[in-house]
Amino acid sequence: MTDNxxxxxxxxxxxxxxxxxxxxxxxxxxxYRTDLRHFERYVLSxxxxxxxxxxxxxxxxxxxxxxxxxxxxxTARLLSSLRRFYGYLIVKQLIDIDxxxxxxxxxxxxxxxxxxxxxxxxxLLAEPDIDDPIECRxxxxxxxxxxxxxxxxxxxxxxxxxxxxxxxxxxxxxxxxKERLVPLGELAIxxxxxxxxxxxxxxxxxxxxxVLFPSKRGQMMTRQTFWHRIKRYAVRAxxxxxxxxHTLRHAFATHLLNHGADLRVVQLLxxxxxLSTTQIYTHVAKARLQQLHSEHHPRG
Numbered sequence: 001m002t003d004n005x006x007x008x009x010x011x012x013x014x015x016x017x018x019x020x021x022x023x024x025x026x027x028x029x030x031x032y033r034t035d036l037r038h039f040e041r042y043v044l045s046x047x048x049x050x051x052x053x054x055x056x057x058x059x060x061x062x063x064x065x066x067x068x069x070x071x072x073x074x075t076a077r078l079l080s081s082l083r084r085f086y087g088y089l090i091v092k093q094l095i096d097i098d099x100x101x102x103x104x105x106x107x108x109x110x111x112x113x114x115x116x117x118x119x120x121x122x123x124l125l126a127e128p129d130i131d132d133p134i135e136c137r138x139x140x141x142x143x144x145x146x147x148x149x150x151x152x153x154x155x156x157x158x159x160x161x162x163x164x165x166x167x168x169x170x171x172x173x174x175x176x177x178k179e180r181l182v183p184l185g186e187l188a189i190x191x192x193x194x195x196x197x198x199x200x201x202x203x204x205x206x207x208x209x210x211v212l213f214p215s216k217r218g219q220m221m222t223r224q225t226f227w228h229r230i231k232r233y234a235v236r237a238x239x240x241x242x243x244x245x246h247t248l249r250h251a252f253a254t255h256l257l258n259h260g261a262d263l264r265v266v267q268l269l270x271x272x273x274x275l276s277t278t279q280i281y282t283h284v285a286k287a288r289l290q291q292l293h294s295e296h297h298p299r300g
C-alpha cells in the first residue's frame with residue numbers, strides 16, 4: 001500500500017515490552033509484528049500515523065479486509081494485536097483514548113479440535129518399528145505425546161534433565177515461561193527406557209547432546225520434521241482423518257474427559273491458563289458420546 005515503508009519504532013518498543021513482561025514465544029511476537037506492520041501500511045496510505053488513528057480508521061481497515069476476503073480468524077487476531085498495542089500506548093501515556101475500545105471482534109464459529117478415536121490412536125502408536133533406531137525414537141515420542149498432552153514444540157525441545165523416569169514425571173516449561181509437572185504413563189516410561197538403551201546411542205553416534213529426542217544429526221528435531229513423521233505413520237496405519245500437529249494433544253484431553261477426568265485436572269496437565277480454553281474439549285467428549293450412543297444404543 002505504501003512504498004519505502006519503514007516500521008514505526010513504537011512497534012519495536014511495544015514488542016520489546018511484551019517480550020520482557022510476558023515471555024512470549026518468537027512465533028507469537030512475530031504474529032504481532034506482522035499484524036501491526038500490515039495495519040501501519042494501510043494507515044500510512046490513508047495519510048495517518050499509528051499514534052493518531054481513530055476508531056473510524058480502524059473500522060475502514062476492517063472493512064477493507066472484508067472486501068479483500070481475509071479470513072475472520074486472521075482479522076480477529078489482528079484486532080487483538082491492535083487492542084494490545086493501543087493499550088500499551090495508553091499505559092505509556094502516549095495517547096489518551098484507545099481507538100479500539102468500542103470495536104467488536106468478528107464473531108467466529110467455534111471450531112472443535114480434531115481428535116482421533118482410541119482405536120485410531122492404538123493403530124498409530126503400533127506402527128513404528130522399534131528395531132529401527134529412528135522409528136524406536138518416534139515410538140517413544142508418540143507414546144510420550146499421547147501420555148502427557150504436550151505441545152509438539154515442547155516435545156521436540158525436551159532435554160534429558162527435564163524427565164525423571166524413576167518418578168514418572170516430565171517437567172515442562174510452556175508458554176509464557178510457565179512450568180508444570182506432568183505424569184508419564186507406564187507404557188510411555190517403558191518405551192522411553194527402551195529407546196534410551198537401544199536407539200539413542202546409535203542416533204548420536206558418539207556425539208554429545210542433552211536433547212532427549214535428537215535427530216540423526218544429533219541435533220534438536222524441528223516440529224515440522226516430527227509432524228511429517230506423524231503423518232507418515234498415520235498413512236501406514238490407514239488413518240484418513242484430518243491431522244494437525246496438536247492431534248495427539250487433543251486426543252489426550254478428549255480421552256481423559258471421556259474416562260471421567262476432572263476438567264481442572266486436564267487444564268493443569270495441558271498448561272492452559274484459562275479454564276475456558278480447556279472447556280472446548282468437553283464439547284468434543286459430548287459429541288463423541290452422542291455418536292457412540294446413536295450407533296450402539298438399541299433406541300439411539
